[in-house]
Amino acid sequence: MAYRASAQRRDRDQDMRQRILACAQARVSKGGFAALTMQALADDVGIATGSLYRHFSGKGELAAQVFSTASRIEVDALGVILRGPGSPAKRLAAGLEQFAARAWHSRRLAFALIAEPVDPEVDEQRLLFRQAYAELFVELLEEGVRSGEFHLSQLNLVAACLVGAIAEALVGPLSPTACAARAAGAAALDLATVSQSLITFCLRAVGAPES
Amino acid sequence: MAYRASAQRRDRDQDMRQRILACAQARVSKGGFAALTMQALADDVGIATGSLYRHFSGKGELAAQVFSTASRIEVDALGVILRGPGSPAKRLAAGLEQFAARAWHSRRLAFALIAEPVDPEVDEQRLLFRQAYAELFVELLEEGVRSGEFHLSQLNLVAACLVGAIAEALVGPLSPTACAARAAGAAALDLATVSQSLITFCLRAVGAPES
Numbered sequence: 304m305a306y307r308a309s310a311q312r313r314d315r316d317q318d319m320r321q322r323i324l325a326c327a328q329a330r331v332s333k334g335g336f337a338a339l340t341m342q343a344l345a346d347d348v349g350i351a352t353g354s355l356y357r358h359f360s361g362k363g364e365l366a367a368q369v370f371s372t373a374s375r376i377e378v379d380a381l382g383v384i385l386r387g388p389g390s391p392a393k394r395l396a397a398g399l400e401q402f403a404a405r406a407w408h409s410r411r412l413a414f415a416l417i418a419e420p421v422d423p424e425v426d427e428q429r430l431l432f433r434q435a436y437a438e439l440f441v442e443l444l445e446e447g448v449r450s451g452e453f454h455l456s457q458l459n460l461v462a463a464c465l466v467g468a469i470a471e472a473l474v475g476p477l478s479p480t481a482c483a484a485r486a487a488g489a490a491a492l493d494l495a496t497v498s499q500s501l502i503t504f505c506l507r508a509v510g511a512p513e514s
Numbered sequence: 515m516a517y518r519a520s521a522q523r524r525d526r527d528q529d530m531r532q533r534i535l536a537c538a539q540a541r542v543s544k545g546g547f548a549a550l551t552m553q554a555l556a557d558d559v560g561i562a563t564g565s566l567y568r569h570f571s572g573k574g575e576l577a578a579q580v581f582s583t584a585s586r587i588e589v590d591a592l593g594v595i596l597r598g599p600g601s602p603a604k605r606l607a608a609g610l611e612q613f614a615a616r617a618w619h620s621r622r623l624a625f626a627l628i629a630e631p632v633d634p635e636v637d638e639q640r641l642l643f644r645q646a647y648a649e650l651f652v653e654l655l656e657e658g659v660r661s662g663e664f665h666l667s668q669l670n671l672v673a674a675c676l677v678g679a680i681a682e683a684l685v686g687p688l689s690p691t692a693c694a695a696r697a698a699g700a701a702a703l704d705l706a707t708v709s710q711s712l713i714t715f716c717l718r719a720v721g722a723p724e725s
Binding site for chain 1: 629630631632633634635636637638640641644667668670671672674675676677678679680681682683685686687703707708711712715716718719720721
């Protein structure tokens with residue numbers, strides 16, 4: 304009985320953690336990490352702020368958890384394309400196109416993940432996930448070099464350059480300032496232009512035919 | 515007299531701020547932002563921790579100040595080369611070479627500036643300075659396009675890609691883990707290799723002749 308009661312409590316705790324994380328992610332998707340305060344989140348979940356602290360040590364831990372859950376989805380989605388069918392250059396282009404489009408369609412979340420100033424716990428996760436992206440690119444670059452499509456050495460370094468270029472290319476167009484300007488009707492880059500420029504940049508950089 | 519006394523106090527405060535900042539920068543250069551604690555800093559300066567808070571609101575403000583002072587020096591040093599004599603492609607290569615060498619010779623500081631997880635105040639400054647670097651590259655790209663040496667459109671986006679690529683290429687080799695491995699005699703990238711790979715990547719990406 305004691306065992307069963309504690310198992311039930313564990314399940315309940317697990318459910319509550321999931322509910323909190325879902326609410327936290329909804330907040331970040333809408334207003335970035337800036338919108339993720341413990342007070343507002345407790346209100347969303349419908350619990351007292353004190354109860355929130357029974358599940359998470361604070362905003363830093365929550366933000367890092369939202370970050371890693373959302374980033375894992377992006378890494379996996381990119382991996383499906385980069386490891387999919389087609390020539391390495393075509394997969395690189397398709398992967399970049401999808402990555403940019405996904406970011407574009409969840410702009411506030413994408414900006415939060417890539418660049419929003421936030422607790423150091425998230426910065427730690429950013430370093431780890433950039434490494435995960437880089438590893439995907441290294442695989443693809445190795446394949447492209449073997450097939451003679453890419454002309455490169457120092458694949459780890461080139462993969463890091465790609466990760467940095469992609470992130471930084473999106474920071475500007477996704478930033479809340481740029482989005483506000485676009486909403487106000489200002490001329491701004493559209494997704495197709497950003498996507499195409501990024502593809503050209505990256506294909507050239509790896510010494511691939513530009514297609 | 516009252517005026518003079520307050521002017522003297524202002525000067526003294528100013529001197530103390532400078533002394534604190536110099537000690538803070540020395541700490542970051544040696545051990546990164548992780549080594550910048552209010553207690554240790556107060557000890558270095560030879561004042562009470564409470565007095566430190568009379569001059570700076572906390573670690574975040576101090577870290578941001580150290581960041582922006584050190585980054586300003588790097589932006590200016592890069593600007594001298596990018597706006598100097600020579601063809602745009604040669605200047606791009608020389609600027610990258612100098613940037614990588616300066617980072618290499620102050621590795622701990624460079625890693626702290628580029629990527630060390632730290633207070634959001636520093637993340638804010640990172641966004642601003644990346645913009646400053648991007649503006650330098652936009653100027654150079656415009657010149658290179660006019661002279662027919664670079665083949666590009668969307669210069670702002672390409673400049674952002676360059677900034678991201680450069681930062682990310684250096685994060686790995688400069689990281690404390692990589693430095694420890696190198697110190698322990700592990701095979702690791704050397705400056706010449708990093709520098710040359712980065713130059714090749716960037717020249718190709720802007721559609722310039724490679725050497």
